[in-house]
Amino acid sequence: MRAAETVTFGGLGGLDRAAWLRGDETRQRILRTAPSSRVLPVWRGKPLIAGEGRDALGLLPVDHPALRDAGLWLYLGQVEERAIYAAELSGFQPTGVDAAAEVAFFDPGEQSHPDLPGDHRFTELRGVMTSLSPLDAEIAATARGLFEWHRSxxxxxxxxxxxxxxxxxxxxxxxxxxxxxxxxTDPVAIMLVTRGDNLLLGRSRGWPAGMYSLLAGFIEPGETLEAAVRREVFEEAGIRVGAVRYLASQPWPFPASLMLGCHGEATSEEIDIDPQELEHALWISREEMVEVLAGRHPVVKGARRGAIAHFLMQAWVADSLD
Structure with missing residues (x-):
């Protein structure tokens, strides 16, 4: 798929991970105090986002007062020889936020810091991921995924x-x-399953009303990607899949997945869902998907913009999977 790496978090931003510097303690001491180095503060998995347009990361100099609340620091890499770090503000407690409350799956609230301008706020990454540049998106996804791994x-x-x-x-x-x-990183197969000019969609219990997406599931030990696609689709929707091909991948740090997008050609069409996996599944035509993606369909709402499911749906509608 020629456009595969244009997916959100697709890695075209230019972050040099410079892995050889991670274990060099002398260089790390120098970079941690270098005036040119920059730090992305993260609070409860939310990166600092700057500007009224919410379209850029709030990267700070290493000696910024807001970083006094920082706990763990991560070295993410370099951008044009400038070191990029992320720091977890574990000691920061925003006013009006319950410190003991569990973090929501998607927290729409934004939190400000007293040492930062009013247009710098800690924001849920899924809410701004399509507004960020490829570089900023890659930095934020890397930071969030690493912090989540340390937390768990x-x-x-x-x-x-x-x-x-x-x-x-x-x-x-x-x-x-x-x-x-x-x-x-947990590998997950996500499947664009078609039969003729129709696409298979499903929805899980608890999703927002009307929301449907592509079927997906974790790849099991000893299993190929192709086998996982066929197994998951049959287990969840009772549909048999024949030919399978890989299309694109997307790091998805919510909390630690690598989404492996595939196209599967269905060899059956009668849906028989597993109610433990899906609430509902349906076939939808290409013409209807145009309306779904435009937000005009009377019943079906598509996947979140920025997710690989939405990316693959758009490619299928545009007949640009190759």
């Missing part, structure tokens, strides 16, 4: 003792048993 992997998987961040945030080491742990 604070203990050694081998012995259960606390582990500590190392290698500029790209590793966790256990002081008790000596094990090292590395950031994980």
């Amino acid at each position: 992997h604070g203990f050694c998987a081998r012995c259960g003792q606390p582990s500590e961040a190392a290698v500029a945030g790209w590793q966790r080491n256990c002081g008790a048993c000596g094990a090292s742990h590395f950031p994980r």
Whole structure:
């Protein structure tokens, strides 16, 4: 698929991850204090977004007063030889926010910091991801995914003792048993399943009213991508799939997935859903999908803009999967 890397978080932004610098403690000490280095503050998974248009990251100099609340720092890489970090503001408590409250799946609220201008606010990444430049989107996705991994992997998987961040945030080491742990990514197959000029859509319980998307599921151990597509579609919707081909991928740090977009050709059409997996599924024509993507369909609402599901739907409607 020629346009594959234009998907949101697709990696065309130009971030040089400079992995060779992660374990160089001398260079890290220099970069952590360099006037040219920049830091993306993150609070509860929300990156700092700047400007009234909510279209740019709020990158700060390393000595900015707002960073005094920072806990873990991550080295994300370089942009034109300028070091880029992310810092979790674990000590920051916005006014009016319950510190003990669980983080919502999608928190539409925005939080300001007293040491920052009023147009700098901590914002849910899914709400602004299509407004950011490819570079800013890649930086924000990398930061969010890494912080989520540290948050959920604070203990050694081998012995259960606390582990500590190392290698500029790209590793966790256990002081008790000596094990090292590395950031994980869960592979997920997401399927554009067609039969003739119709597309298979499904919706899960709890989704916003009318919202439908492509079917998706985690790839299991010992399973190929193609086999996962066929298994998931049959398990969820009772549809048999024949030919499968890969189209595009998307890092999806909510919390730690790599979405692997595929096109599957259905060999059956009678839908038989698993109610534990789906609330409803349907076939929809290409003409109807034009109305869905335009927001004019009377019943069906499409996937979130910026998600690979929306990206693949648009490509199918435009007949540009190749």
